[in-house]
Each structure stands twice: as structure tokens, then as C-alpha cells.
Amino acid sequence: xxxxxxxxxxxxxxxxxxxxxxxxxxxxxxxxxxxxxxxxxxxxxxxxxxxxxxxxxxxxxxxxxxxxxxxxxxxxxxxxxxxxxxxxxxxxxxxxxxxxxxxxxxxxxxxxxxxxxxxxxxxxxxxxxxxxxxxxxxxxxxxxxxxxxxxxxxxxxxxxxxxxxxxxxxxxxxxxxxxxxxxxxxxxxxxxxxxxxxxxxxxxxxxxxxxxxxxxxxxxxxxxxxxxxxxxxxxxxxxxxxxxxxxxxxx
Amino acid sequence: xxxxxxxxxxxxxxxxxxxxxxxxxxxxxxxxxxxxxxxxxxxxxxxxxxxxxxxxxxxxxxxxxxxxxxxxxxxxxxxxxxxxxxxxxxxxxxxxxxxxxxxxxxxxxxxxxxxxxxxxxxxxxxxxxxxxxxxxxxxxxxxxxxxxxxxxxxxxxxxxxxxxxxxxxxxxxxxxxxxxxxxxxxxxxxxxxxxxxxxxxxxxxxxxxxxxxxxxxxxxxxxxxxxxxxxxxxxxxxxxxxxxxxxxxxxxxxxxxxxxxxxxxxxxxxxxxxxxxxxxxxxxxxxxxxxxxxxxxxxxxxxxxxxxxxx
Numbered sequence: 001x002x003x004x005x006x007x008x009x010x011x012x013x014x015x016x017x018x019x020x021x022x023x024x025x026x027x028x029x030x031x032x033x034x035x036x037x038x039x040x041x042x043x044x045x046x047x048x049x050x051x052x053x054x055x056x057x058x059x060x061x062x063x064x065x066x067x068x069x070x071x072x073x074x075x076x077x078x079x080x081x082x083x084x085x086x087x088x089x090x091x092x093x094x095x096x097x098x099x100x101x102x103x104x105x106x107x108x109x110x111x112x113x114x115x116x117x118x119x120x121x122x123x124x125x126x127x128x129x130x131x132x133x134x135x136x137x138x139x140x141x142x143x144x145x146x147x148x149x150x151x152x153x154x155x156x157x158x159x160x161x162x163x164x165x166x167x168x169x170x171x172x173x174x175x176x177x178x179x180x181x182x183x184x185x186x187x188x189x190x191x192x193x194x195x196x197x198x199x200x201x202x203x204x205x206x207x208x209x210x211x212x213x214x215x216x217x218x219x220x221x222x223x224x225x226x227x228x229x230x231x232x233x234x235x236x237x238x239x240x241x242x243x244x245x246x247x248x249x250x251x
Numbered sequence: 252x253x254x255x256x257x258x259x260x261x262x263x264x265x266x267x268x269x270x271x272x273x274x275x276x277x278x279x280x281x282x283x284x285x286x287x288x289x290x291x292x293x294x295x296x297x298x299x300x301x302x303x304x305x306x307x308x309x310x311x312x313x314x315x316x317x318x319x320x321x322x323x324x325x326x327x328x329x330x331x332x333x334x335x336x337x338x339x340x341x342x343x344x345x346x347x348x349x350x351x352x353x354x355x356x357x358x359x360x361x362x363x364x365x366x367x368x369x370x371x372x373x374x375x376x377x378x379x380x381x382x383x384x385x386x387x388x389x390x391x392x393x394x395x396x397x398x399x400x401x402x403x404x405x406x407x408x409x410x411x412x413x414x415x416x417x418x419x420x421x422x423x424x425x426x427x428x429x430x431x432x433x434x435x436x437x438x439x440x441x442x443x444x445x446x447x448x449x450x451x452x453x454x455x456x457x458x459x460x461x462x463x464x465x466x467x468x469x470x471x472x473x474x475x476x477x478x479x480x481x482x483x484x485x486x487x488x489x490x491x492x493x494x495x496x497x498x499x500x501x502x503x504x505x506x507x508x509x510x511x512x513x514x515x516x517x518x519x520x521x522x523x524x525x526x527x528x529x530x531x532x533x534x535x536x537x538x539x540x541x542x543x544x545x546x547x548x549x550x551x552x553x554x555x556x557x558x559x560x561x562x
Contacts, residue, residue, distance in 0.1 A: 052440065078442030092433040095426070103430045106423050107442030116424050116455075123423070166441060 002030030005200050006051070006082075006170055011060035013046055020046040022224035023060070028170070033192075033201045035211045037235075038221035039244065044204045045087060047221070048172050051202075052084050053077040065169075079108055083168035085159045087175040087204070093148035097139055097158055100147050101130035105165040133165035137191060153184035160191065171199045177207060189214065208245075212236065220244065255500045259413065262507070263406045270511065272398035273470060278510045279409035280466045285491045285502025286416045287459025292488065293496035294420060295452045296432030301358030302460050302487050304342055304365045305335040307479020309461030310468040311369065311376055314385040317469070323390050327465050328408070335461015336454045338365075343453030347446045350435075362481050369479045381475040385468045395469070405466055412459060413503070419455065420499055428452055489527070493534055495541025504542045 137157040309331035387395035494505020516523030
């Protein structure tokens, strides 16, 4: 495994009296698949929002590729090479699948020459990249269909394609299998596994069996804090993690 | 409607046979105005209730220069586009910071601000009486004062505007604006500075409005105070919605319907706006996509094109 590509140092986010993310120090190794697990409300999505600049942290730092990016707004974070998918599907419903990916690919494209007058089909590199992203998630055959017409499972795949089209260095996947049927979940897991190694991936997931089978490392969050980190095997044996999870289920 | 551009061309040729050239000119001028608004309303999903600001400001400034400095027609158009774009830059900069109802109210409030400046500054604008005496100076041996010549000129400018707008909405910018309309948060997350793109849409829309404003001032030889008022802003929204905000050609159809109705009915029946009201209610209740959608549903039974959304 490579050196740390994405790090947080004492990252904290408070909303009034609630501390959603509490003093989190985390290091994601380049090329790894690092999962973040924890019961509902543990602060996982808030952590993602901090990493991608949706809002700034209350305190602490975020370092990406040796550069501090704390407080960088979302639209600029995308250009640095961090792309995320959302837990609740958030695509562009009226646009075709290809245009969905195309817009994401164009955003991080090398040049915006001709923004106002060139035909969008005259950007071969962007076109290729967006088609490739659709192919990666298995939606190439529906490229010209509007996003609002495809199934929920397919929208989850498109969600992922939007992140891939940006050609990122780090993929932040927020529960890619949320709301999927067992069959669709199996396909999504295969997909994530196929992406492993090509990108540095940070994965939030609830389904423990998925996490255990794909992760290189796992960090466990509970009430905003990190309570454990280790390989899947280590996490499985950790008594504190078991308590947090069992407590979470009982509550 | 296999080839809408061809249909527009035919309409340009036939329209003067049906109505007076001045009204025919007004229709295409209003269509240019609508094209500009629709980049905001239909493509970006921003309901601007203050387009009259740009229309009127451009008409006053270019009208003044035409009247007192005798600038040529093309320079006047250029000035109008510039004034429209600049005023849209200023207004847009303030408005894109807010969204939803606050955005709409801001466009409206700033429109009122411009209106009262024009209303009070009587030495320049003529206040309530408007600014009369805007000429259409001849150029290169072309006598623009002839109504039919001016109609041909307006039609040419309208066609150019339409082609330009077609180019813009088919460019990456067009897709990005639709993406912003569809999902602003995601558009930001994939890497677009959303307020800046909204502002760009404002400026382009402002330039189109300004162009229309100058053509309007030259058409009637006067800049009426009403041209900068919220009534003008409302009319263009109204016409665009009736035509259909979901397509490039919607505002053009809306302009034909709106101007034709208002010009032909206002002499016959003082309460003609009732008809517009009824048309508007029908559109809102049954044809959210305006005349364009009604046509699609009644005749070709095509599916709504992908660039269109249910608002």
C-alpha cells in the first residue's frame, strides 16, 4: 500500500450543541479501499461533507496529496481530484445518462474552450471519458435515456458513473448499495471490487458483509468519534466495535 | 414541426401579410426578448421578474445616443447589448446570491429601483411622458424609416439572435445550465461554480434583452416609461410561459400569440387581458410546457424531448 493520500487531523464539526464529527484523525493510503462504518448518526456522511467541502470544519485540518485543503469549497475540491457519490441518489433527472456523465466529465476537463459556442459533441476526450464511465458501471446501452426513466438500482449505478466521469484520484462512495435489492447489491459489490486498485476509495457502507469482503482497512465511527481502526479481521475481533454495533441495534 | 427553423423563416415572410409591419416587427423584437429570458427561466430554472430593467436601460441609453449624437443603427444595437449585459451583470450579481422566492423578489425589487430612477430623472428620460424622438437614421443607402425595410432589418437581427441562442444552448454551457436547473447541489459538487454560471446566463439574457430594447425604441420612435417597468418584465415571462419555457422555440411562439392578441384585441375589446388570463390558466393547469407541449401532445404524440423537464 502506498503512502497517505488523504488525511484528516483532529477534524471536528459541530452544529450548535451537537458535535457530529469529533476530533477525527484519519489517514487513507493511496490505492487502498478504506471503509468507514458505524451506526446511524455516527457522523460518516458529515465526514464526507467535510472532505468534499460541502461545509468547512469547526476545527482541524484536511490534507490531500501533501497540500492542506481545509475550507476549500465543493466546486473546487472536485478539480483537485476528489469525487463523491451520494447516499440519496442525486443526479440530473432530465438529462440523458450520457449527458449526466458528460457534465461531470466536462467540469473537470482540461479546458473549457468553446464553452459558449462549441457543440458538446466536439469534445472527443470528454465524450470518451463519459462513455467510459457509463461502460464501467454497465449502463452504456441506456446512454441516451433520460435519467428519470431508469430504475432505482440503475440510478445508483449512474450515481457512481458521475463520480467516475470526473477521473478522480479519490472516490468517496456514500452507501452505494443503499436501497438496493439483493441482486442489485451483488452487482454493486462486484462493481466496487472492479474499481478497487484503480482508484483510492473511501467507502461508507452499512452492510457489514460487503465491508468485510472488500476493504483493505476499516475505521469505525461512533457518536462522531473514531473508536477503532484496522484490517477487517482486526475489526471483527474488536470488542468495542461489537459493543457499539450491538448497542446501535438494540437502541 | 420537423424543422422549426424553416417554420420560423416562413412565418417571417408571411407575417407582414397578416398584420401591419410595425406589429410584425414588434413580434420578433419581443421574441428576442423572450429568447434571453428563457435562457434563465427554461434552461437555468431561474424565474427573473426583472428583465424590463435590461430592456429599458438599453432603450434609454441607446435612444439617447441616437437622438442627440446621431450614432448609426448598428452602433445603437451594440450599445444596447452592452448596456443590457452590464445592467444584468450588476443586477445578476446581487440576485444569484439568493434562491427561490428571494431571488424572484430581488429581481423584481431591483427592477422597481431602475423604474423609479427613470421616473424621477425627467430631464433625461422624460419621466412619465417617455423619451420621444428616437430616430432610425439611414445607413449605407438603406432607409430604415420605411416600415417594411425596418421589418426586414428586425427579422434579420431576430434570425441571427435565434441562431446564436441555438448555438449557446447546444454548447457545453447549455448543458451545464440545465444541470444546474436539475440539481444545483450536484452541479456544484461535480465542479461548477454555480453562482458564476447563473451570472453568465444573466449577462447573456441581459444582452438579448438590451438588443430587443433598442429595436423596440427605434420601432416606435420613443422609449416609453413602461418599457422599464415590471409590466414589461411580467409580459415577457407571461409570453414565454404561454409559448413553452421548455424549448428554444417556445418564447417565439409565445411572442406571436401574446403580441398578436394584445395588438389586435386591444382596439376591439378593452377587456382583452381577460383572454390572456384564461390562456394562462389553461397553460398552468393543462399544458405546463405551453403551446409547444400542447402541439406535441395533440398532433405528433411524441414524447417530450429530453431537454425538457416537468417543472
